[in-house]
Amino acid sequence: MYQYDQYDQSIVDTRVEEFRDQVKRRLSGEMTEDQFKPLRLMNGLYLQLHAYMLRVAVPYGTLSGKQMHMLAHIARKYDRGYGHFTTRQNIQFNWIKLDEAPDILAEIATVEMHAIQTSGNCIRNISSDQYAGAAADEATDPRPWAELLRQWSTFHPEFSYLPRKFKIAVIAAEEDRAAMRLHDIGIQLLKRPDEHGNAVLGAKIYAGGGMGRTPFVAHEIKDFVTADDLTSYLEAALRVYNRYGRRDNIYKARIKILIHEIGAAEYARQVEEEFAHVKTLGLDPPLAELERISAFFAAPAFDTAAPDTLDRSDPDFAVWLDQNVKPHKQPGYAIVNISLKPTVGIPGDASADQIDVMADLGTRYSFDELRVTHAQNIVLPHVRKADLYAVWQALDAAGLATANLDLIGDIIACPGLDYCALANARSIPVAQKIADRFASLDRQRDLGELKLKISGCINACGHHHAGHIGILGVDKKGIENYQLSLGGSGAEDASLGKITGPGFDEDGIVDAVETVTNVYLAQREEGERFLDTYRRVGMEPFKVALYG
């Protein structure tokens, strides 16, 4: 894992001091709320319905046990004993007092964490593949590149007042586990032979993806950028957006709208022209800097004698193994997914005690590493197969062994009207009712991979556009109404869901979800997931079943 040097620590510590001063000036009335708002937002502090919410960055979703323990401590000391892991691999605390926020930042800075740019119209926390460094299908570990970009984007002098927020994801595998093409800029690292036939790492760049009220899948704008050009290229991409992105309408200010309006080819041309100029300015760190960072992400000292066999005699353990444990590139090891989606829970929530349990397991069994996933779960990336049973028992005792990864119960949901000032409808109760309807794990497993995603408003924080089944809560004349969409995907086969027709009330949407799953069960062919069947048969059979 990356470790701060004196420079990183100095910058983060200074930010704590700066934010303390800003809060002091706000509380004394020296600054208006309007002036304070962008400053606190750039530090992840939102004013929600009931309290302030603080979003702490988990860069590219990677955490140490010590950092995870710190999150538990913050939850206990400053919140109501729990935290909420988000779709951008961060964590939010929902019950924060403004005057305590600087103390929280000071505490997390002691474990090399911060809340810098977790909100605001700036470059946000860089997200990545939760299986980085553990998956067999990656060209390289994407996290050193993400760390390089974290540093480049931190307090960027030119790009701190962009038209709108800006999200970047970096992956390095063909399988897209990070919804890369639904980001403002998506980066896929890959190897390409140079003129001498030697494999060179570079970045394929996508731009203009996003959800919100006008969703788009990102377009490829550049087939290959080497590491020593990447900073200049992104500098150029952001400059074109900063200068020409719309500022007249908040709903049309994301880069996806600019690219939609001028076309991906024209945007790419402008970026190329700007890049030719920016490249002359000497802004790119030398390759030695990427190498310095990469050394922190060297593979852990795997036990090469670790047995590759498993005792599956405990049937409950076997169910969990089949659903939540994924293959590791190292023989004798496995990737453990911890579902934060118990049947009646709040998706993504974990109690301080549960966070401590996961931290201890990460330290003891996974080379002191944990990951947060965009599906709001936690990953122990490097667990010996021989330790899986012990890990499962500890998780089970903490209520963390729900075996529903990627099943209909593994719901992504935004906080919704229970917390969020922007929401039109509640998300959490709908998620709970659906999870309850499909509570039988056998039934969930029979339905197979089924990504259900719920947003409580058009901003789409719950990724409903990318759900195999998506639900969008809207306010219809003062009554919560839920629109159903089908066929979205945030994976390498990225697509946007289509609305089935008129919406449903809270109980009606639960019935509607059951109805579409029944259509799938009746129509599916051998080996087809829900999404595959939908893509083959189209919307019509689902419509007929829903609306007659």
Place this chain on the structure above:
Amino acid sequence: MTDSPLRFRDDAPHEEPAVTLDAFLGQTNATAVRIEPGDDVRELLPHLGQIALIEVAFPGFRDGRGYSAARILREAGYTGELRAEGDVLVDQLPLMRRCGFDSFAPRAEIDSATLQASLSRYEHVYQGAADGAVPVWKLRHGQPRP
């Protein structure tokens, strides 16, 4: 607006009033020009030698186009006065300095103690920009601090 702009330059303040970009491009002898957020500052590049003051307007502090305008001017070699005018807040000044602004005409008065603290706060920066600050990647790889 405050009486005299905050200046980080040693030369005498330029007295000629700034004209709009359109007016500037339509005449040949103006030496001060004002850039609005929607203007393409690159239209000035052929004329930089004759300009002593460029004022970049910030009608609202959320509109960040002027930061790019400033960098483009400095990257093109402009060494005259570069002023940020309008809704310019104390917490934005360090970023604006990094983008190349060297004078400020904020609409609301800025407390000088707060400003001093703000400008001297960060010892290190992560990225190169239009100021002379050395990014930490250079310090890490052997470049001595100035």
